[in-house]
Amino acid sequence: MTMEPEDFVSQNRETVSWDINDMKLPQDVKTTDWFQEWPDSYVKHIYSSEDRNAQRHLSSWAMRNTNNHNSRILKKSCLGVVVCSHDCSAEQGRKIYLRPAICDKARQKQQRKRCPNCNGPLKLIPCRGHGGFPVTNFWRHDGRFIFFQSKGAHDHPRPETKLEAEARRSMQKSNMTSCSSSIASPKLKKNSGTKSLPGETQSQESLPLTWSYQEGFQLPCNFNGHLIDNMPPKKSLNNCLSLTKNYYFGRTPQLAEPLVDSGPTKFYEKCKLTAGRISTSGELLQPSLPRVYSDYGDLQKWNRNTGLGGPPDHDNCYPGYPFSLASWPCELSPALSCMEAGNQQLPSETSVVKANYHPFRPTSALSGNDLYEEKLHMDLNGYFPSARYHFPQEDPFLLSYTPHHQYSLPDKGSKWDLDEEVKCMTLDHDNSETFLNIYPLR
DNA sequence: GCATGCGGGTTCG
DNA sequence: CGAACCCGCATGC
Numbered sequence: 001m002t003m004e005p006e007d008f009v010s011q012n013r014e015t016v017s018w019d020i021n022d023m024k025l026p027q028d029v030k031t032t033d034w035f036q037e038w039p040d041s042y043v044k045h046i047y048s049s050e051d052r053n054a055q056r057h058l059s060s061w062a063m064r065n066t067n068n069h070n071s072r073i074l075k076k077s078c079l080g081v082v083v084c085s086h087d088c089s090a091e092q093g094r095k096i097y098l099r100p101a102i103c104d105k106a107r108q109k110q111q112r113k114r115c116p117n118c119n120g121p122l123k124l125i126p127c128r129g130h131g132g133f134p135v136t137n138f139w140r141h142d143g144r145f146i147f148f149q150s151k152g153a154h155d156h157p158r159p160e161t162k163l164e165a166e167a168r169r170s171m172q173k174s175n176m177t178s179c180s181s182s183i184a185s186p187k188l189k190k191n192s193g194t195k196s197l198p199g200e201t202q203s204q205e206s207l208p209l210t211w212s213y214q215e216g217f218q219l220p221c222n223f224n225g226h227l228i229d230n231m232p233p234k235k236s237l238n239n240c241l242s243l244t245k246n247y248y249f250g251r252t253p254q255l256a257e258p259l260v261d262s263g264p265t266k267f268y269e270k271c272k273l274t275a276g277r278i279s280t281s282g283e284l285l286q287p288s289l290p291r292v293y294s295d296y297g298d299l300q301k302w303n304r305n306t307g308l309g310g311p312p313d314h315d316n317c318y319p320g321y322p323f324s325l326a327s328w329p330c331e332l333s334p335a336l337s338c339m340e341a342g343n344q345q346l347p348s349e350t351s352v353v354k355a356n357y358h359p360f361r362p363t364s365a366l367s368g369n370d371l372y373e374e375k376l377h378m379d380l381n382g383y384f385p386s387a388r389y390h391f392p393q394e395d396p397f398l399l400s401y402t403p404h405h406q407y408s409l410p411d412k413g414s415k416w417d418l419d420e421e422v423k424c425m426t427l428d429h430d431n432s433e434t435f436l437n438i439y440p441l442r
Numbered sequence: 443g444c445a446t447g448c449g450g451g452t453t454c455g
Numbered sequence: 456c457g458a459a460c461c462c463g464c465a466t467g468c
Contacts, residue, residue, distance in 0.1 A: 057446085065447055066459075074447075077459080103444050104461085133459070162445085 018044070020073060020138040020149040027143050036148075038158060039137065045148040054146040057139045060161040061127075061154065062100040066136065077134040078127035078152075081159040082110060086120035099159035100124055129155040 018025050026046075033045040035053040037060045047054035057063075063076035082098035089095060096117050101107040111122055127134040130152025138149045160168070 065445095067447095067449065067451095067461090068458075069449075071448075075458095076446095101444075102446075106444055136458095166444095 018147070020044075020140055020147055025140070025142045025145070025147050027145070029145055032145065037161075039148065039150045040135075041150065041153040043150050047146040047148060049141065049144045049146055051146060054139075054148065057137075058162070059137060060158065061135070061137075062102060062159050063137055064102050072140060074139040076137045076139070078129070078136070078154060079107070079134070080125045080127040081156045082122050082124050083157075084115035084118060084120050085123040086115065086118050088115060088118035088120060090117045095157065096122075097157045097159050098122065099162065099165040125156045127152075127154055127156055129153045 029046050032048040032051070035047060035051055035058075036043070036045055037053075037058075039045065039059065039061075049055070057074055057076065059076070062079040062081070064079055066075045066077045068075040079100040079102065082096075082100050084096040087095075096115055098110070098116075101110045107124070111124055113122060114120065115122055129135040133152070135150065135152035135154050138147075138151070140147045159165075
């Protein structure tokens with residue numbers, strides 16, 4: 001299921017034909033893109049105006065609104081990722097990649113909290129992927145489409161998804177009532193000799209299940225020509241892969257095609273869409289392959305520009321830093337993806353997927369079909385380490401997704417049916433593998 | 443409480 | 456003038 005080179009060319013032609021600042025954006029778009037949860041580098045996408053994720057300008061990167069004094073184009077800039085300043089490693093080299101709070105106040109508060117793994121101080125790695133400034137994303141509603149353009153390549157690991165961060169809060173609340181009397185901080189007992197401070201153990205950032213699991217970054221990536229944008233436009237496949245094991249490809253292949261900023265915008269029609277007016281029929285809900293307009297050459301350029309094989313400044317600070325020249329164009333994460341996890345259209349083709357697709361299949365191309373609607377439902381069902389943590393040695397496709405079986409975790413009510421010991425174990429990532437072995441037997 | 447969007451204002455190159 | 460950023464406000468969940 002790989003795209004022929006000529007397909008790339010034709011898509012590129014279509015894609016590069018516009019810039020977010022253009023007075024007029026193309027309206028003769030034949031095919032829209034699947035929603036991209038982790039847009040990176042200088043990419044553009046055209047989404048259906050009915051794509052809910054696009055309507056909400058979602059991204060799994062922590063993007064904050066940036067005032068560009070242009071009401072027609074929404075601009076957002078990346079906040080980076082919150083890491084442990086001690087660069088601690090959890091089991092199997094897992095690193096702490098928390099999602100920066102979008103709200104300034106909440107972010108300041110967040111940085112005063114402690115690493116959930118070692119109780120060390122947290123620090124924010126700012127995004128400097130766009131000429132030293134944060135990567136910016138631009139959204140513009142125009143006609144039947146939502147145009148997206150990204151400028152800059154993220155020079156930091158992926159944070160938790162929004163869904164994960166929200167799930168953490170939910171877990172925190174549950175945890176406060178369920179485990180507060182029996183455990184101080186399960187994480188600390190093993191990974192750190194430090195004692196948690198009163199009041200800290202209950203903070204959401206101090207909960208153990210908070211890091212984004214990205215050791216999978218370090219894969220040999222030799223499918224640079226067959227990356228994310230070759231994903232067949234099958235919703236069910238996306239869903240299946242997402243929900244089975246979340247493999248993310250951080251980069252798309254790019255054809256060297258310089259972006260040209262066409263200057264200030266003055267004549268844009270604001271086409272604000274109201275979320276909720278969603279039809280489930282129509283061509284727009286059958287998006288095409290995501291389009292890409294630049295090439296891996298840009299990545300090399302990026303590497304030259306930054307002077308690093310990986311992201312600037314972080315290699316030394318973060319030995320576990322997932323981006324290296326060899327591995328950078330792709331990355332894996334089992335982290336529950338924010339947009340994907342909400343998608344309840346569960347596939348029946350799981351076995352087909354297992355048989356026919358490479359396990360390292362990108363999943364960031366998403367259907368825009370109301371993916372985020374059931375987020376909390378999935379939060380609570382999918383947040384346990386047994387579901388979220390991926391162990392690299394296992395074949396992800398040996399575990400097929402079965403909505404209410406193997407990957408169906410206890411719901412909010414039933415999960416607390418576990419006895420106290422098991423309950424606490426689920427809160428201790430060190431035991432997550434044990435729990436993984438236990439839980440499917442239930 | 444926090445995410446999100448808007449818009450006034452400031453600073454800098 | 457554009458870009459980045461700060462801030463307050465409003466809204467919604």
